[in-house]
Amino acid sequence: MQHTRSPRLPDAEGLPVRRAVPALRAALTGHGAAVLAAPPGTGKTTLVPLALAGLALGGPPADGKVLVLEPRRLAARAAARRMAWLLGERVGGRVGVAVRGEARPGSRVDVVTTGVLLQRLQSDPEIADVGTVILDECHERHLDADTALAFLLDVRATLRPALRLVAASATADTGPWARLLGGASGPAPVVETEAALHPVATVWAPPPRPVPPPHGTRVDPAFLAHVAGTVRRALDERDGDVLCFLPGVGEIARVAGLLDGVPAEVLRIHGQAPPAIQDAVLAPAAGRRVVLATSVAESSLTVPGVRVVVDAGLAREPRTDHARGLGSLTTVRASRATAGQRAGRAGREAPGTVYRCWDEAGHDRLPARPRPEIELADLTSFALQAACWGDPAASGLALPDPPPAAALDAARATLGALGAVHGGRVTARGRALARVGVHPRLARALIDGAREVGPRDAAQIVALLSEPPPRASGDDLTATWRALRRPGRPEGPHAARWHEETRRLRTALEAVSGREPGGGPARKAGDDLVAGAVVALAFPERVARARPGGGYLMASGTGAVLADGSALAGARPEWLAIAAADRPAGNASARVRQAVVIDEDVARSAAAALLEAGEEVVWRDGDVVARHVERLGAIELGARPLRDPGPGLVRAALLEGVRAEGLGLLTWTPGAVALRRRLAFLHGALGAPWPAVDDAALLERLPERLGGARRRADLARVDVAALLRGLLPWEAAARLDELAPERVRVPSGARIRVDYAGERPVLAARVQELFGWDEAPRLAGGRVPLVVHLLSPAGRPAAVTSDLASFWGEGYRAVRAELRGRYPRHAWPEDPRRGDPRRG
Known part of the structure; x- marks a missing residue:
């Protein structure tokens, strides 16, 4: 078939990237790989693939197809339509597209999402009909894009040395990509294209008053009102269309409502926008427009007519709570690199202006670039892809950044629970789950759910989980499902995607299981139980039961x-x-966004792997509780008293109680307290063999003394003094009274107790009882002096010393002068060292 030159190509060939094409061709011929650095608007997404395919700029025809990888479905469809339009054709001629649920192959160029390529590589790693692969927007660091590049480098190294690879980036940070593509032979060539951007003026437009920062996915309405006001200001102050960047669909809807009545058409562009809206946004228009967009418009799409950008300065990033199995999106400040790309949209066709809804000082505090998705996302799908590729640990993959170890371990644990991997290797079930083309959890729900509720219902529910409805639909998933199935219901963009995904899933189910699309058991349950069975198969740890005090407890324990x-x-x-x-x-606690009402039978069936029953002997409410308990994960289903629990379990529960409530559960007689203090003193002064007697040490030896104890009351009968003495080796026990005597005999003949409660041992005695005592004894083999508290006849402290001889010579005079007038009937000799000691 002869193709005539399209009249639209000469205009496209005027794009700045045309000057880089000869160097790019030379790099691919000489090295087989190259990095193309081309700012947005230069033609890297549309002109370069046509040029490498021999369809533009007079180049030779390519050896094999040119495959263009895009991270988003919207960008893939837009790029394919644009290239086909330049050739004067429709998609499906020389230029094709393949995204999830849609495949119109082209004869020379195919634009595909990275997820579609990953699916193909698993079944056809050689991709023999492909000669060149262009990874567009690789700087955005989507996880699927990083994985696809790693797999392609493997293919090039082992199966297809002639496969040519191009990493196309809109930023100048090309070093990591050049090193990855070049491998051991050194960095791949970098081909740069100068931007043809017109100057863009910056207007700093922060809110007039401080507003609270984003919290989770919530953006303060006052800030969104300010963004809408900035759009109105831009329409008044500047000519041309306005492109406004917002973090998500909800914020787009709110700002659109606040722009009612502006002298421009308001359009919304995001990943869920219907094709008709996408076409309208990407086509020139007669009147002024305001385009409200998420990050999809940052680099992959060119919106004609834009002269002004209003940037809210926010972006959405995934967050995964691996411990609880919860994933969500959170709103963050956009990076400086992202802000630069957004601003560049205003200067594609003429000089423009960017209104930034923050101040210049705040701009310098923004992060330099966005974090790669591999650091933030749930890695279960990635781990399954790596296992199917033959590298379950992902240790041999040439990734720009390695996966976080904890996140990868959590992902592999999930795959093990799904039966997708065993012993570190992918199973046949795992390969079947990977071929479905959705998250492994949803693939499991589809395959196993088809046997439980039938293929049609399973596919419809999984499609609803895969293509979540707008938040305005509410949290009752069954109600949303019923509404989508209602006859005669107007089909909006979400309904269209849901029907499309349902058809794709039923086809995939037939391919992986051999089950006929219409086969399966007849419907025997109501909508809630059918939907709940599928949801519980996907997320068994999120089966939840009402708590008596309010809220729910999930099987995960959250x-x-x-x-x-x-x-x-x-x-x-x-x-x-x-x-x-x-x-x-x-x-x-987690906040429920979507759920289905189920009963206990569905919970038990879908989350059967979490069912367990056994003896539970624990310390609870101040005593040992012994029960036979049945649980669904953390949810208690039922319990009955356990009459004869094993002694080991009882002992463990008693120790748990002592650890929780302290050694005060034992009966500490004065003798036991004193003995513990003496031993603690010797351990501190002499060390081994004198044992430690702190709580941890006593808890370690306590099981030896529990004997037949079975409840709290039995703990009170434990002989603590015997426990302490049992810690002593025999040679230490024989010297205890010598090194740390319980009492010391003083000159009056009295045996006075030594107090070991403080840092140093203390002897407290009346002054008259110590007359004639030149020096108090030293303890611990002479290492520690005894601190003497000298008391008045009334027993009140008069002086403290650890050097009695010095006190008699110096301090005694002051004490004598103060006290003998108050206590004239007591002896107060001038020389106490020769005085007569007296008791009482």
């Missing part, structure tokens, strides 16, 4: 609460299967 205004709150069901939840920062 608490959960229904959001304000919940459609489920009125009935307050006992059991839920939670499809989506997040945990706001600082909250102990």
